[in-house]
Amino acid sequence: MSEFVNRLAARASDEGVLDVAYATLDTPLGTALVAATRRGLVRVALPNEPLEYALLDIADGVSPRVLEFPARLDDARRELEEYFEGRRQRFELPLDWRLSHPGFYRRVLRATARVPFGEVITYSEAAARAGSPRAFRAAGSALGSNPIPIVVPCHRVVRSGGAIGDYGGGPEMKRFLLDLEGAL
Amino acid sequence: MAQALPPFQGFLDEHLDPVRAFLRGMLGPTDAEDCLQDTFLAALRAYPRAEPRNLHAWIFTIARRKAIDHHRSRSRRATPVADPGELIDRGAVAGEARDGALGMSPRHSAIWAAVADLPPGQRAAVVLRFAVDLRYREVGEALGTSEDAARRNVHEALKKLRASAEELKEMAR
Numbered sequence: 001m002s003e004f005v006n007r008l009a010a011r012a013s014d015e016g017v018l019d020v021a022y023a024t025l026d027t028p029l030g031t032a033l034v035a036a037t038r039r040g041l042v043r044v045a046l047p048n049e050p051l052e053y054a055l056l057d058i059a060d061g062v063s064p065r066v067l068e069f070p071a072r073l074d075d076a077r078r079e080l081e082e083y084f085e086g087r088r089q090r091f092e093l094p095l096d097w098r099l100s101h102p103g104f105y106r107r108v109l110r111a112t113a114r115v116p117f118g119e120v121i122t123y124s125e126a127a128a129r130a131g132s133p134r135a136f137r138a139a140g141s142a143l144g145s146n147p148i149p150i151v152v153p154c155h156r157v158v159r160s161g162g163a164i165g166d167y168g169g170g171p172e173m174k175r176f177l178l179d180l181e182g183a184l
Numbered sequence: 185m186a187q188a189l190p191p192f193q194g195f196l197d198e199h200l201d202p203v204r205a206f207l208r209g210m211l212g213p214t215d216a217e218d219c220l221q222d223t224f225l226a227a228l229r230a231y232p233r234a235e236p237r238n239l240h241a242w243i244f245t246i247a248r249r250k251a252i253d254h255h256r257s258r259s260r261r262a263t264p265v266a267d268p269g270e271l272i273d274r275g276a277v278a279g280e281a282r283d284g285a286l287g288m289s290p291r292h293s294a295i296w297a298a299v300a301d302l303p304p305g306q307r308a309a310v311v312l313r314f315a316v317d318l319r320y321r322e323v324g325e326a327l328g329t330s331e332d333a334a335r336r337n338v339h340e341a342l343k344k345l346r347a348s349a350e351e352l353k354e355m356a357r
Contacts, residue, residue: 004217008224017229022193055191064189065231067196094231 009069019063021072022055027084029173034076037062040094044148046169061099080150086180089117091151098134099147104130108142115156118181122160144168150177187236192228195239200224202316203247209299209311210251219254223247244318244326248308255304298348302341309337310345 012018015057020042023036033054042062045054058066067107070077075093082088095113115121121129127139143154149168155177159165167174167175176184189195203223206217215309226246227234299307305327312323313334324334 004200004220005193008196008221008228011225015225015229019224033210052194055193056188059191060188063232064192065228066191068194135326181200 003069006071009067010065010071012065013069013072017065018067018069019065019066020058020150021067021069023068023070023073023077024051024081025077027080029169029176032080034073034080035066036072036076037096037098039096040147041151042096042099042149046149046173048169048173057099064108076151083150084180089181093151095148095151100145101142104132104135104138105142105145107131108139109146109148109152109154112143112146112154112157115153117153118183120156120158120178120183123157123165124160126157140166153177154184158179189231189234189236189239192231195231195243196224199240199243203243205315206244206247206308206311207251209296209315210248210307211254212296212300215258219247219250222254223250226250238325241322244312244316244322245328248327251308252263252304294352295345295349298345299341301348303345306337306341307336307345310341313338351354 009018009021013021016038020035020037022033022043025032025034031051032047033043033045033049033051034041035043035045035054035058043054043058044049055066062141079088079091079093083091097106097109100109107130108126112121112126123136123139123143124133125145127133127135130139130142132138139157143157144166146152146154146168149155155167155174157165158178164171164174164178175184200220204216207219207223210216211219223243223246227243230246235275299310302310308327309323312318312326313320318326320334320338321331323338324331327334327337329337
């Protein structure tokens with residue numbers, strides 16, 4: 001990335017006018033995008049999502065004041081790298097939930113964020129933990145709209161009966177992540 | 185439906201080179217870089233209030249204002265760079281003489297010195313028309329004038345530049 005943008009973004013960030021900073025990250029599955037507001041990590045785009053789409057989503061849902069500025073994402077990139085290398089089981093990143101729908105959807109995602117590394121729960125269980133045991137389909141939709149995948153581990157929610165179920169990044173990616181965590 | 189603003193990064197990627205060309209024409213290559221930073225920082229501050237359909241004219245309006253500010257603060261400094269030729273030389277020394285339309289071969293440098301000598305309105309118009317390749321309507325939008333006024337400004341500027349070119353030829357004889 002260019003020195004010009006880096007200098008501009010640093011000045012803007014100091015001044016408080018850089019609403020969203022993003023960076024790219026190499027993972028075993030391809031290049032991912034991570035984005036953060038001043039509050040915390042707001043968006044992770046998995047390698048199968050085009051970067052431009054993720055940026056449009058951010059501009060639309062958070063703010064159009066978006067620049068590439070990896071310095072704000074040092075912690076997120078480091079923790080994700082450690083996770084993919086098998087050296088980290090818990091993320092300690094502040095999260096900004098504003099790209100998830102408030103209410104039931106967000107409760108499902110918050111409950112999912114507490115499922116530990118290497119464990120899985122079912123969609124019904126996720127719905128129950130969010131306060132509506134019978135809303136397993138809605139829980140599936142909530143997880144499908146997860147703006148912060150991997151860090152909010154929606155891949156740890158699977159079908160009852162053993163099938164791993166859908167995943168925004170594709171079923172192979174879900175299998176890869178569960179395999180990495182020794183959950184399969 | 186209201187058109188959404190694109191992510192600022194995309195807007196920046198699209199406009200960085202033309203705005204740089206404009207500021208080089210207005211200020212010379214050395215000062216252009218600082219002014220380019222100030223221009224896009226000001227744009228980022230105001231971005232949420234920008235009109236999505238008119239971003240092109242909008243960024244050049246900001247750039248022109250910043251170039252005028254820059255010019256003023258430069259004239260106030262202890263060692264003003266009043267001589268446009270010196271501007272060009274400094275750019276050449278900084279090693280920026282290589283690239284493209286505003287590269288400073290000796291012949292070019294004389295022409296750009298003449299451009300730097302134009303009154304600000306005419307200079308902005310002629311740079312936007314020929315270094316940035318805007319249409320007259322867009323030049324007018326960027327400078328807050330009518331298309332006709334933009335055309336007249338460019339016309340006046342070209343007349344002066346032709347006269348300078350004639351003088352240069354005389355001097356070379």
